[in-house]
Every structure is written in structure tokens, then in C-alpha cells.
Amino acid sequence: MPPYQTGGGMIRSVTFEKTTYADLPDKFEPGTPNIADAIALKVALDFLDEIGIRQAAEHESRLTQLAMKRLSEIEGVNLHGTTADKAGIVSFTMTCAHPHDIGQILDSEGVAIRAGHHCCQPLMKRLGVPATARASFALYNTEEEVEALVRGVLRVKEVFA
């Protein structure tokens, strides 16, 4: 199979008469390898190791549970996906507003969420909603940011009431 692309590191020898390519996989991987990302990956792993993967998961879980509790206290907010053992995401809909409108208002309040069908149209159909709003939590999020989300959701109610 001839190489689809040429570049550094993919030949064994080149003469006027003949070119011999390197063995696989090098033959198909010309140019500078993605060294920077490999180095960054190690730094990221060291960072996670320092904190502890279990601690990181606990932090995410704590914020997720807090967000679910605080959002469920707001009338007109429906949570989707409430199993106890779940990733750091909270999906919700609101009676008064479409998820894209929720996203727009939250954005103006400085809170970034994902809105839409999340590349899962059959699931949306199963849930009986056109789309959902979805907030996610990671290591770098804080309890104060959960409160900012809650304030933003209350603002959505104000605008669309």
C-alpha cells in the first residue's frame, strides 16, 4: 500500500532509482510526532496523581449531588438521570423555557452549559423532551459555581415567567 502522505521519518532510503519506505507504522506516520501532547499528558497524569483520582471523583460527586439537590428545590425544574452512581453531569429541563434559551440566559450570567439533544436524539424521544440543558462538574469547579448555576436558573424563570 503506498503512503497517502509524505514527510520526515517515513523512509528507509531514497536514491535516484528507488525509494524504500520505513516499516509500519512509521511509513504512514510522516512528520513530527505529537510530542507536545505526549509531554502534556504526563504532566496531566502527575497532576491527577498528586490530587488522587479518588479525591477528584469525590469532589465531582459532591458538586453533582449538591447541584441536583439545589436544582430539584426549584419549582419547574425537572432533572433527567438521577441514579446515585453517575458521572459529574446534571441534565435538566424547565417548564418555562427551551434548553437553548436556558443556555443563552445562563451564558449571559457567566455560566457555561451544554444545551441540545447531545447527539442522542433517540434518548430525547425516550425521555419525552426535545432537548435538555446539561451542566457538568470537574475537579476545577467549586460550590460557589453551583450556586451561580442556581442563580442563573432562577434568572431564567424570571425572564420566561
Add this chain to the structure above:
Amino acid sequence: MMRELYQEMILDHNKNPRNRRTIENTHHHAEGLNPLCGDQVEVYLTIEDDIIQDISFVGHGCAISTASASLMTEALKGKPITEAKAIFEEFHNMLMDAGHVEFSDDLEALEVLGGVKAYPMRVKCASLAWHTFSAALEGKEVASTE
């Protein structure tokens, strides 16, 4: 800043959409889809003597897309086809921020959607119903904003 996008009239048309119904027995019907956000709208028309006698829509979407569909039906009902096309073009120019657009008094309501131009992601929400109207007029069955 948010109030420019979500003006009172948009919130009102979202809550109480005008002409949200189907029209039976018409050949002028098209479905519009916004695949990225999942908005879906169907537009129905009846045309007699080159005049839009009746126009309606059904579907689901965000406040911008519902209000735009609702305002569109009010703007185009009773208009000759040529005028309706010209209104669509003006409306499109407004969304794309292509020069100064000013609607006549009876169409002024459409200007509330002008705030959308500051939010490129939402332009498709506001234009979906209109593209679907255009498809229904031309006898195409499906319109997409992609």
C-alpha cells in the same frame, strides 16, 4: 443585553404563538429542521390568486424560533407572493446585518428579532421558519438551515 434578544414581544409570541395549527388539504406544506439544535417546524400555506390566504405552523423549538414562526405568519398572511418573498429577503438581510433594514409600519414587529444578529449561533433559530415557508412556496418538502 439579554433584553435585546428576549424582548417582550418575543416572550409573548413564544408563550402564545399565533397561527399554531395545521391546515388541511393544502399542497403548500414543508418541514424545516435545524439538525444541530433539533428544532423542528412545519409550515402550511393556502394560496389563491397569488395571494397567501392563510399561513400556519406547528413544531417545537426555542423561544426565538417559535416567536419568529409566529411573527412570520402574522406578517405574511394576506400578502401577495412577490411581496412575501421581498419581506423574507429583508428579514434575512436584517438577521445577517446586511445594511440598514427598515420595515413598513405593519411589519414593524419583525424588528424585534433584529437583536439576534449579535448572536450568530441563534440566527438559524430565527430563520428556520422562513426558510421552511420558502420551501413550502416552492413545493419543496424539506428545508434545512445547514
